[in-house]
Amino acid sequence: MTHLLDNIFWHALSGPQAHFAVGTGMARRYAPGFSPIVGFANPGQPDFDALAPYCEPGERFYCDGWSGPVPDGWRIALESTMFKxxxxxxxxxxxxxxxxxxxxxxxxxxxxxxxxxxxxxxxxxxxxxxxxxxxxxxxxxxxxxxxxxxxxxxxxxxxxxxxxxxxxxxxxxxxxxxxxxxxxxxxxxxxxxxxxxxxxxxxxxxxxxxxxxxxxxxxxxxxxxxx
Incomplete structure (x- = not known):
């Protein structure tokens, strides 16, 4: 069974903390000034095209649970693992x-x-x-x-x-x-x-x-x- 923790930032950004966020029905981020974290409705296939209009070139964002190929126009500045x-x-x-x-x-x-x-x-x-x-x-x-x-x-x-x-x-x-x-x-x-x-x-x-x-x-x- 899927747990909210499996995609916690999306559930936060599209739910109780939506008023602190900007984005679409597929991709959201905390608004500028808050923690630079993004969330996707489908973290296995994140929609970076939907996110891009809400980001400035050079901004660095933390992305949880995604290990697929890097889409055009984006690059990975750091990769590691963390425990929930x-x-x-x-x-x-x-x-x-x-x-x-x-x-x-x-x-x-x-x-x-x-x-x-x-x-x-x-x-x-x-x-x-x-x-x-x-x-x-x-x-x-x-x-x-x-x-x-x-x-x-x-x-x-x-x-x-x-x-x-x-x-x-x-x-x-x-x-x-x-x-x-x-x-x-x-x-x-x-x-x-x-x-x-x-x-x-x-x-x-x-x-x-x-x-x-x-x-x-x-x-x-x-x-x-x-x-």
């Missing part, structure tokens, strides 16, 4: 980050700066509008953050999980994730996340927290070359 992981444990008993700061428009510059430094995945200046984001600060410096990106009925993605190198080893990101997991489960949603296959350290932490591997899939970063 889904929560498979009881709700955490304690909110370990009740003292975390909700991130909003005033924190965009700090959030983008931390994302550039740590590269938690595709992130844009409007990404924190896609869900709840929380962080820990040391004065004006954002030490760690975690938040929510895509969603589909009954599912909510935890994303943007990162810690400044000067503050690693304190469990800050894990505490922020625990807060998000509790809040999502209280809303009747099942948390899930993506992690690059090579990032065994993070994947091990997520497994210890209560996530399990759902599937491993190809992830590509694609660029439109033609004008």
């Amino acid at each position: 992981m889904i929560w498979d444990a009881p709700m955490p008993e304690v909110d370990e980050a009740s003292d975390a700061v909700p991130l909003g428009p005033a924190h965009v510059a700090q959030a983008v700066e931390l994302a550039i430094l740590t590269n938690p995945g595709p992130f844009g200046p409007r990404t924190i509008e896609l869900g709840e984001y929380f962080g820990y600060f040391d004065g004006p410096r954002l030490m760690a953050m975690a938040g929510e990106r895509s969603c589909a009925p009954g599912l909510r993605e935890i994303s943007g999980v990162c810690t400044h190198p000067d503050y690693q080893g304190r469990g800050l990101a894990r505490r922020l994730m625990t807060r998000l997991i509790r809040r999502e489960m209280q809303r009747g949603e099942t948390p899930f996340l993506h992690v690059m296959s090579r990032n065994s350290t993070a994947r091990g932490m997520y497994e210890r927290m209560g996530f399990r591997n759902y599937r491993e899939s190809v992830v590509r970063v694609v660029t439109l070359d033609r004008g």
